[in-house]
Amino acid sequence: MAILGIDEVGRGPLAGPLVVGAVVLPDEKPEWVLELKDSKKLSAKKREKLNEVILEGALATGLGWVSASELDEFGISEALRVATRRAVKSVQSLHASFSQIVIDGKVNFLKGTALEKYVSTMPKADDLVKEVSAASIIAKVARDRYMVELSELYPEYGFNSHVGYGTAKHIAAIREFGITPEHRKSFEPIRSMVGFDRNGDGVKDVVDQRSFASQGAVNNVVKNTTMIGMKGEAAVCEYLEKLGHRIIARNFKTKFCEIDIVSVLDDKIYFTEVKTRKDGARGGGLYAVDKKKLQKMKFAVEVFLKVRKDFVSFNPQLAVAVVDGNYNVKDWIRLD
Numbered sequence: 001m002a003i004l005g006i007d008e009v010g011r012g013p014l015a016g017p018l019v020v021g022a023v024v025l026p027d028e029k030p031e032w033v034l035e036l037k038d039s040k041k042l043s044a045k046k047r048e049k050l051n052e053v054i055l056e057g058a059l060a061t062g063l064g065w066v067s068a069s070e071l072d073e074f075g076i077s078e079a080l081r082v083a084t085r086r087a088v089k090s091v092q093s094l095h096a097s098f099s100q101i102v103i104d105g106k107v108n109f110l111k112g113t114a115l116e117k118y119v120s121t122m123p124k125a126d127d128l129v130k131e132v133s134a135a136s137i138i139a140k141v142a143r144d145r146y147m148v149e150l151s152e153l154y155p156e157y158g159f160n161s162h163v164g165y166g167t168a169k170h171i172a173a174i175r176e177f178g179i180t181p182e183h184r185k186s187f188e189p190i191r192s193m194v195g196f197d198r199n200g201d202g203v204k205d206v207v208d209q210r211s212f213a214s215q216g217a218v219n220n221v222v223k224n225t226t227m228i229g230m231k232g233e234a235a236v237c238e239y240l241e242k243l244g245h246r247i248i249a250r251n252f253k254t255k256f257c258e259i260d261i262v263s264v265l266d267d268k269i270y271f272t273e274v275k276t277r278k279d280g281a282r283g284g285g286l287y288a289v290d291k292k293k294l295q296k297m298k299f300a301v302e303v304f305l306k307v308r309k310d311f312v313s314f315n316p317q318l319a320v321a322v323v324d325g326n327y328n329v330k331d332w333i334r335l336d
Helices: 031-035 044-057 068-074 076-092 130-153 168-177 190-194 215-221 224-242 284-288 291-307
Strands: 003-009 018-024 060-066 100-104 119-122 246-253 258-265 268-276 315-323 329-334
Touching (some): 018 076, 031 044, 060 068, 060 130, 068 246, 224 315, 224 329
Antiparallel strands (some): 018 060, 246 258
C-alpha cells in the first residue's frame, strides 16, 4: 500500500519561499530508507546525500513552492494549502499510484479536494513515517540551495547561514540595508518597518527600499517619484490579474539588475517593465524601452530564472506596460 508523504519547510523565516515536499517510496523498501528521519535531525552533508538517493530511488517526488510575495498575499494558512496542492500536482503528473496520504502536523491541506478522504494527519510524521521524512529532506535541501543562491545576489544578509530565519545578524542587516524582494513584508518585525497592509490600497505592500535604518526613514522615503511608480505597478498588477496572470514577484531587484513585475500565464512567464508617465503616455510601449534597457531586462530574466529554478520550464516573455497620470494602463505589449 503506497503512501504519499507530505511535509513543509520554511514556515517561519523572514525571507525566502515556503516549500512543500511530496514523496512516494517503493512498497519494497531499500536499505537506505532506514536512514530517513526528520530533516532537522540530519546534518547538512547527510541531507544532501539522502536527497540524491531519494530523487533517484523514489517512485515519485514533487515540490510545491510559494514565493515570499505570494505568502504576503495569501497569508500563511492559505500559502500552506497552495504549496501542498502544487507538490501533489507535481507527483500526480508522474502517474505514480498511492492509496494513502500522510501529512505532517494536524491540518489536512487537501481538504475540499478529491484526495481529502485519503489523508491522515500526524504530528511528528516527519520522524515516524519514512515517506514524510523523505518529503522533509527534499524540501529542506531544495530550499537551502535556493537560499545559498540568494546569498550570492544579496551577500550582506548572510542567507547562506541563517536561510532566512530571524537571527540577530539577519535583523541587523535588514535595519542597515532595508529589505529585498525575497523578504516577507507581512512578518514582524518587517511588517512594522514597511507598514505592510494586505487589505489596503495596494501601495504599502510593495515598499522595497534597500537603504532605511529606522521607521522614520521608511516613512520619509516613499514620496513623489517612488510613490508614483508603485501606484503604477499596482495598476499593472491588477490589469494582468484580470487577464488571468498570477503575479510571482514585484520589484525583483539585485545589485546588477531589476524587473518590475513577474507573472505567469499558462506555460509562459512574463517580465514586465512598467513606465508611469505623470504627464501622459508618450509614444506607447515600444518608445518606453530602448535597446540598452531591453538588454538589461534579458539579463534580469537570466538572474531570476537562476534563482527561481521552479520556473525554468516556462517560456520567458518580455513586456512593457505604460501607465498614464491617472494610473490607467494605456499599453501592455510583448517585446519579443
